[in-house]
Amino acid sequence: MTHAALAAAHITVRYAGVVALRDVTIELHPGAIHALVGENGAGKSTLMRVLAGARSPDAGTLAMNGEAVQFRTPRDAHRAGIRMIQQELSLVPGFSATENIVLGDEPSRWGILDRRATRARAERAIDGLGASIDLDTPVERLSLAQRQMVEIAKALAADAPSGLRVLILDEPTAILSAHETDALHARLVVLRSRGLAILYCSHRLDEIDRLADHVTVLRDGAYVGGGTIREFPPATLIPLMVGRAIERRSWRAPAEMVPGSVLLEVDRLATAPPPAPHRRARVRPSGAPVTGATDVVEASFVLRAGEIVGLVGLVGAGRSEVALALIGAMPRTAGTVTLRGAPFRPRSPRDAVRAGIGFVPEDRAASALMPRDSVRVNTTLVALRGLARAGVVNRARERAMTHQWVEALRIKTPSIETPVRRLSGGNQQKVVLARWLVAGDPPLSVLIVDEPTRGVDVGARTEIYDTLRDLATNHTGVLIITSDLVEAMALCDRLLVMREGRIVGELTGADQTAERVASLMVPS
Amino acid sequence: MSALAGAFFSLGNLLNVALSIAVIGILGVGMTAVILTGGIDLSVGSGVALSGVVAALAAHAVDSGAATGGSPSLLPVVAALGAALAVGAAGGVFTGVAVARLRAPAFLVTLALLSIERGLAFLFSSGQAVSDLPAGFNWLGQGIVFGVPVPVWLTAACFGVGWFVLARTTWGRWIYAVGGNEAAAWLAGIDTRGVTLGTYVANGLLVGLAGAVLTARLGAAVPNAGLGYELDVIAAVVVGGTALTGGRGSVLGTLAGAVCIGTLDNALNLANVDPYLQRVVVGVVILLAVLGERLRHRGRT
Amino acid sequence: MRTRRAGAGLPVRVPNADACPSAQRGRRCTARRRVRTEALGNPLTAVVAAVMCIAACSGSGDHAASSGGAVTKxxxxxxxxxxxxxxxxxxxxxxxxxxxxxxxxxxxxxxxxxxxxxxxxxxxxxxxxxxxxxxxxxxxxxxxxxxxxxxxxxxxxxxxxxxxxxxxVAAVASDNRAGGQLAATYMVRALGDSGAVAVIGQPETQTGLDRQQAFVDEIGRHPRMAVVAILNGGGVRDRALKAADDILQGHPELRGIFAINDESALGALAAATTRGKTGATFTIVGYDATPEAVKAIKSHSSLKADVAQQxxxxxxxxxxxxxxxxxxxxxxxxxxxxxxxxxxxxx
Incomplete structure (x- = not known):
C-alpha cells in the first residue's frame, strides 16, 4: 500500500477553549481528488488551515509519505509542496499574471529581476494548466475564473524542492459560472492524472459526485463518515451532514393554518448580474462578487399572508438572487411580480420598503448593521421617518420604541446605546429583525429573511424562530432562505426548492421529507 | 509670561480667536457632514475664493445697473450674498452628482474642482482684487452686534444648525448611516444617493457663505484667498475626532478642533514664535491629536 | 489665454491603440511578444496626445510686436x-x-x-x-x-x-533693501520717531526677507522705536488679515505696521479698520503701490504710504x-x- 501524500491523524483544534475539530483523521492520496463536505461551522475551514500550515493542531499528527512533519507557518507547508487556494484570491490586482505567479519568489540576480527566467516560469505554470491567459494583462482585468487559474498556476510554479504535491481548494466554484466550473474541473482532472493529491472543499454536492474519488464528511467538528464516492452518493451525504434526524415537526397543525390572501405573486422572474468589470457594481448587498452571483433563470411562486415559506437549495442555486431581485437590489431581466394585486417593479430597495417589504440579508456585518452605531440607531433605521416630525426625530419616542423592542425580542445588551458590534451574533440578528418590526408605516406585509440563524447561538435561534412565527400569526408573509434543512423543516409551512437558478419543486405537508428535498436539490 | 497669558485670556482675545476661526469654522461644519458620509472636499479653499469674487462682481453689476434707476441700497447686498451661495451650491451639485450618481471618488472630483474654481476665480477677476463693495455687504464681515463681530454670530449659527441637523433630524441620521454602512443603509430603504448629493450641496452653501464672510471682512474679493484652507479645515475636523472613514464624529468635535488649532496659532503669534517653527508646531499638534485618537481606540478593542 | 509651451518642440506621436485587437485579448499567442501595448490604448493617452497637439499648435500664437525688418531680433x-x-x-x-x-x-x-x-x-x-x-x-x-x-x-x-x-549679461532689479529702508524712514517720520511697530512679512521669498530686514535694521537705529512682532502673512490678503488681527490683539500699544507687499498691507488695513483704527492713530506702510493700495492711500485711511517699484x-x-x-x-x-x-x- 502506498503512503498518503498528506495524512492527518487524530487532529484536535480549540479556539478559545471551544473545540473546533475533534479527533479528525483524513488521508490525501497522490492522483486522487478528495472531497471535504459539511455544513457551515462543521470544521472544514479549520481542517484545511491545519493541513496548509496556517494553524497548528492542539493534538494530532501530520505525515507526508509516511514521515511525520510539522508546519509552523504556511511557508513551511509551501516548502513541503502544499498549497491552498483561498476563497478570496490573494493576487495583487495591478500586477500582471506573470508578476503574480512569481510574487514573493521572484527570480533575480543580485537583486535585479531576471525577466527571462520569470517569464519562463510563468509560462511553464500556465502551460501546465493548459489555460489560455494573457500573461501581461493586469489580473484585475481578468475574469474571476481566469484569476483563479492564475492563483493555481502560482501554486504550480512554487519553487518547492519536490514540486507541488498537495493542492487544497476552498470553495473554488462559489464564484464561478457553470461553464467556468466545468473548465476548472477539467484542469483538476489533468492535475490529478499527474499524481497531485487534491483536497476539494465544496457545498455543491453534484460537483463532488462528478469529480471526486473520495469524500470525508464533517459535522460539528468531528468526522462522521467517508469513503469512496461510490459508497456515498449525494443523497446519502445530506443526512450525514445534517446529522440530526430530519423530520417534519410542524409548528402548527395544518388546521390552524388559515390560507391568507395572496400577498406576493412571482411569475417567471429572471435576473442577470451586470457583466463585471465593465459596469461598476452598485452597492453590493450580499457582499459577493457580482460575477459570482448565479443568474435566476426562472422563479415562480406565491406567498400568502400568514404563512412561512422556505426557499432551499444548494449554495449557488440562486436563492439570494431571487430575494435581491424582488426588493429591487438587483436588476430584473424578465418576469412579473404582483404585490397585493398590483404590479410591483421596484427600482431600488427604497421602493420595496415603501411597499412594506422587509429584507434581512445573509451577511449581517457587511449589509445590515452599522457596527459602530448603537443598538438604538440600528433598530430605528427603517422606522426613523415615522418617529420624526418635520424631519426632527422625536428622541423620547425613539428611545421608548427601542426599549420596547429590545424587551419584546429579549435582546441582551447592556444599554440601548451600546455599539451593536459588541453584541453576540444572535442579538445582532435580533436587532436587524427588530428594525423591520418597528417599522409601522407602511405595515410590514412581507419579510424576506436570508439565513435567519447563521452565526446565531442555539438559544437565540429558538427565540428568532418564535419571532418569525409570531409575525406569521399576525398575517405577515414570511419568506425564509436557508441552507439548514432542519431549520427549513421546523419553521416552514411550504418549501420551494431551487437548483441552478430555477425553482424546481414545491413541497407541502407530508411531502416535506429530507429525501424529497435532497433529491430535488441535487440533479439526478 | 503672565502678561502673555493675560493677553491671551482677555475677552477681547477670545473674540479675536473666535473671529479668526470664523471662516474655517463655517467650512468645518460642511466638511464634517461630507466626511461623515465617507467623502471629502478638497475644493473648499478655491470655492471660497470663487464665491467671493462672483459675489463682488455681482454687487458691482447690480450697483452699476441700478445707478441709473435710483435703487434701494439693499439690492446689491442681496445679489452679492445670493451669488456667493449660488456659486457654492453649484460646486456642491457638481461634486454631489459626480460622487453620488457617477460614483467617482470624491478625492479626485474635488481635486479637479480645486483647480477649476481657482482658475475661474482668477479668470473672472482678471487676477485682481475686486474692491469697493457695498457697505451693507461688508457688514457681514465687519459689523458688530451686541459687542460680538457678525462673523462670529454666523459661525455660531452654523455650528448650532449643523449640530441640530446631524444629531436630531432624520437627514442627519441618514448621513451617519451612509457613512457607517452604505450597503445597509441602501437595503434599509434610505435614498443613499440623495443623502450624499444633499450633503455636498449643503456643504457648497456653507462654502459660499464662508466666501461671502471672508470677502466682507477683507472689504474686497481676492482671487488668491483661501489658499490651503482645505487642509486647515480637514485638520480641524480630524483633530475634532471625526473619522475619515465616515460614520463617526460630530460638529461639536470640529468646533473643538477649530478652536484648538485657532488658539494655538493665536498663542504662537502672540508669543512671537518664529513663523517657520509655527508650522512645525501646528503639524506636530495635529499628529498628536490623531495618534491619540488611534491609541484610545486601540485601548478599547 | 495663457500659453503652455512646454511641449512645443516635441513631435506629437499618436499611439497605436489598436496594436492588439480586442478580439485577441486574453489569448496569449500574440500577447507574448507584446510589451504592454494595452497601456497605450488607455483613454489617458488620447488626452495626453491632444494636450501635446494644442501645445504644439499654439506655440506660435503669442508673439507680440513684430516688425518686418530682416534683422529683427x-x-x-x-x-x-x-x-x-x-x-x-x-x-x-x-x-x-x-x-x-x-x-x-x-x-x-x-x-x-x-x-x-x-x-x-x-x-x-x-x-x-x-x-x-x-x-x-x-x-x-x-x-x-x-x-x-x-x-x-x-x-x-x-x-x-x-x-x-x-x-x-545684466541683472535688472529694484533695490529691495533700499525700499525697506525707505519704508522705515517714512514710518519714523509719521510716528514722530517713537513707538512700537510690527512687520507682516513673507519669509518664503528673498525679496520679502530683504525688505523686512532693511526695515528692521533701519528702525533699530532709532532708540525710541521698536519692532515688537514679525509675523508671516504669506503675501496673501487673508493670511495677512489674520496675522494683523493677532498683532493688534497682542499689542494694543502698536502704532504702525510695515507690510512687505500690498496684499499684506490691504489685509492689515482691513484688520485695523475693523478695530476702529484710523489714519489719525495708526500707520500702515505697504509695498508695490498697486492701484487698490494707491486708492486706499488717497482716501486717507491708515494705509498712508507705499514703496513703489517701477x-x-x-x-x-x-x-x-x-x-x-x-x-x-x-x-x-x-x-x-x-x-x-x-x-x-x-x-
Whole structure:
C-alpha cells in the first residue's frame, strides 16, 4: 500500500477553549481528488488551515509519505509542496499574471529581476494548466475564473524542492459560472492524472459526485463518515451532514393554518448580474462578487399572508438572487411580480420598503448593521421617518420604541446605546429583525429573511424562530432562505426548492421529507 | 509670561480667536457632514475664493445697473450674498452628482474642482482684487452686534444648525448611516444617493457663505484667498475626532478642533514664535491629536 | 489665454491603440511578444496626445510686436506670473521698449513653477532666439538653465529677482533693501520717531526677507522705536488679515505696521479698520503701490504710504540692456532701478 501524500491523524483544534475539530483523521492520496463536505461551522475551514500550515493542531499528527512533519507557518507547508487556494484570491490586482505567479519568489540576480527566467516560469505554470491567459494583462482585468487559474498556476510554479504535491481548494466554484466550473474541473482532472493529491472543499454536492474519488464528511467538528464516492452518493451525504434526524415537526397543525390572501405573486422572474468589470457594481448587498452571483433563470411562486415559506437549495442555486431581485437590489431581466394585486417593479430597495417589504440579508456585518452605531440607531433605521416630525426625530419616542423592542425580542445588551458590534451574533440578528418590526408605516406585509440563524447561538435561534412565527400569526408573509434543512423543516409551512437558478419543486405537508428535498436539490 | 497669558485670556482675545476661526469654522461644519458620509472636499479653499469674487462682481453689476434707476441700497447686498451661495451650491451639485450618481471618488472630483474654481476665480477677476463693495455687504464681515463681530454670530449659527441637523433630524441620521454602512443603509430603504448629493450641496452653501464672510471682512474679493484652507479645515475636523472613514464624529468635535488649532496659532503669534517653527508646531499638534485618537481606540478593542 | 509651451518642440506621436485587437485579448499567442501595448490604448493617452497637439499648435500664437525688418531680433521672455500687477507692468515695459526697437517677443510665464520655467528657457535655446529675459521663479534653481543658454551663446538678462550662481549679461532689479529702508524712514517720520511697530512679512521669498530686514535694521537705529512682532502673512490678503488681527490683539500699544507687499498691507488695513483704527492713530506702510493700495492711500485711511517699484522701468531697461549688448556697447552687470515713496500727496 502506498503512503498518503498528506495524512492527518487524530487532529484536535480549540479556539478559545471551544473545540473546533475533534479527533479528525483524513488521508490525501497522490492522483486522487478528495472531497471535504459539511455544513457551515462543521470544521472544514479549520481542517484545511491545519493541513496548509496556517494553524497548528492542539493534538494530532501530520505525515507526508509516511514521515511525520510539522508546519509552523504556511511557508513551511509551501516548502513541503502544499498549497491552498483561498476563497478570496490573494493576487495583487495591478500586477500582471506573470508578476503574480512569481510574487514573493521572484527570480533575480543580485537583486535585479531576471525577466527571462520569470517569464519562463510563468509560462511553464500556465502551460501546465493548459489555460489560455494573457500573461501581461493586469489580473484585475481578468475574469474571476481566469484569476483563479492564475492563483493555481502560482501554486504550480512554487519553487518547492519536490514540486507541488498537495493542492487544497476552498470553495473554488462559489464564484464561478457553470461553464467556468466545468473548465476548472477539467484542469483538476489533468492535475490529478499527474499524481497531485487534491483536497476539494465544496457545498455543491453534484460537483463532488462528478469529480471526486473520495469524500470525508464533517459535522460539528468531528468526522462522521467517508469513503469512496461510490459508497456515498449525494443523497446519502445530506443526512450525514445534517446529522440530526430530519423530520417534519410542524409548528402548527395544518388546521390552524388559515390560507391568507395572496400577498406576493412571482411569475417567471429572471435576473442577470451586470457583466463585471465593465459596469461598476452598485452597492453590493450580499457582499459577493457580482460575477459570482448565479443568474435566476426562472422563479415562480406565491406567498400568502400568514404563512412561512422556505426557499432551499444548494449554495449557488440562486436563492439570494431571487430575494435581491424582488426588493429591487438587483436588476430584473424578465418576469412579473404582483404585490397585493398590483404590479410591483421596484427600482431600488427604497421602493420595496415603501411597499412594506422587509429584507434581512445573509451577511449581517457587511449589509445590515452599522457596527459602530448603537443598538438604538440600528433598530430605528427603517422606522426613523415615522418617529420624526418635520424631519426632527422625536428622541423620547425613539428611545421608548427601542426599549420596547429590545424587551419584546429579549435582546441582551447592556444599554440601548451600546455599539451593536459588541453584541453576540444572535442579538445582532435580533436587532436587524427588530428594525423591520418597528417599522409601522407602511405595515410590514412581507419579510424576506436570508439565513435567519447563521452565526446565531442555539438559544437565540429558538427565540428568532418564535419571532418569525409570531409575525406569521399576525398575517405577515414570511419568506425564509436557508441552507439548514432542519431549520427549513421546523419553521416552514411550504418549501420551494431551487437548483441552478430555477425553482424546481414545491413541497407541502407530508411531502416535506429530507429525501424529497435532497433529491430535488441535487440533479439526478 | 503672565502678561502673555493675560493677553491671551482677555475677552477681547477670545473674540479675536473666535473671529479668526470664523471662516474655517463655517467650512468645518460642511466638511464634517461630507466626511461623515465617507467623502471629502478638497475644493473648499478655491470655492471660497470663487464665491467671493462672483459675489463682488455681482454687487458691482447690480450697483452699476441700478445707478441709473435710483435703487434701494439693499439690492446689491442681496445679489452679492445670493451669488456667493449660488456659486457654492453649484460646486456642491457638481461634486454631489459626480460622487453620488457617477460614483467617482470624491478625492479626485474635488481635486479637479480645486483647480477649476481657482482658475475661474482668477479668470473672472482678471487676477485682481475686486474692491469697493457695498457697505451693507461688508457688514457681514465687519459689523458688530451686541459687542460680538457678525462673523462670529454666523459661525455660531452654523455650528448650532449643523449640530441640530446631524444629531436630531432624520437627514442627519441618514448621513451617519451612509457613512457607517452604505450597503445597509441602501437595503434599509434610505435614498443613499440623495443623502450624499444633499450633503455636498449643503456643504457648497456653507462654502459660499464662508466666501461671502471672508470677502466682507477683507472689504474686497481676492482671487488668491483661501489658499490651503482645505487642509486647515480637514485638520480641524480630524483633530475634532471625526473619522475619515465616515460614520463617526460630530460638529461639536470640529468646533473643538477649530478652536484648538485657532488658539494655538493665536498663542504662537502672540508669543512671537518664529513663523517657520509655527508650522512645525501646528503639524506636530495635529499628529498628536490623531495618534491619540488611534491609541484610545486601540485601548478599547 | 495663457500659453503652455512646454511641449512645443516635441513631435506629437499618436499611439497605436489598436496594436492588439480586442478580439485577441486574453489569448496569449500574440500577447507574448507584446510589451504592454494595452497601456497605450488607455483613454489617458488620447488626452495626453491632444494636450501635446494644442501645445504644439499654439506655440506660435503669442508673439507680440513684430516688425518686418530682416534683422529683427527675437527675444524670449519668461515672466514669473501674469497674475500680478507688478509683472503685468513689467511685461508692458518690455513690450513698449521692444516695439520701439522693432524686436519680436516670445512671451511666456513660469507660473511659480521652476521646472516649467527651465523648460521654457530650454525651448528658447532650441528655437535659437537672439536673447532671453527671465524673471526667475527661484534665484538658485534657475542657474543651470541660464548656463545652458549662455553656453549656446544666447545672452540672458534677469529682471526683478536676481539669479544666483550663474552669469547673466545684466541683472535688472529694484533695490529691495533700499525700499525697506525707505519704508522705515517714512514710518519714523509719521510716528514722530517713537513707538512700537510690527512687520507682516513673507519669509518664503528673498525679496520679502530683504525688505523686512532693511526695515528692521533701519528702525533699530532709532532708540525710541521698536519692532515688537514679525509675523508671516504669506503675501496673501487673508493670511495677512489674520496675522494683523493677532498683532493688534497682542499689542494694543502698536502704532504702525510695515507690510512687505500690498496684499499684506490691504489685509492689515482691513484688520485695523475693523478695530476702529484710523489714519489719525495708526500707520500702515505697504509695498508695490498697486492701484487698490494707491486708492486706499488717497482716501486717507491708515494705509498712508507705499514703496513703489517701477516695474515698467525694469522691463524697459532689460530691453535697453540687450540693445546695448547687441550694439557691442558696454553693459552694467547690475542695473538698479530706484524705488520711491508714494503717499497721499504724491500726484
Amino acid at each position: 527675437v527675444v524670449g521672455v519668461t515672466l514669473l506670473t501674469r497674475e500680478q500687477h507688478f509683472y503685468q507692468d513689467l511685461e508692458a515695459g518690455v513690450k513698449d521698449a521692444a516695439a520701439r526697437r522693432g524686436y519680436r517677443l516670445v512671451l511666456t510665464s513660469g507660473d511659480f513653477d521652476l521646472a516649467k520655467q527651465q523648460a521654457q528657457i530650454d525651448n528658447f535655446v532650441v528655437q535659437h532666439v537672439d536673447a532671453i529675459i527671465v524673471c526667475p521663479v527661484n534665484s538658485q534653481g534657475i542657474g543651470p538653465a541660464i548656463d545652458r543658454a549662455t553656453a549656446a551663446h544666447i545672452p540672458v538678462v534677469s529682471a526683478d529677482t536676481k539669479a544666483v550662481g550663474t552669469h547673466v 516695474p515698467r522701468d525694469i522691463g524697459e531697461r532689460s530691453i535697453d540692456a540687450l540693445a546695448a549688448y547687441f550694439d557691442h556697447r558696454p553693459v552694467d552687470s547690475v542695473i538698479t532701478v530706484p524705488v520711491r515713496v508714494v503717499d497721499a500727496e504724491t500726484p
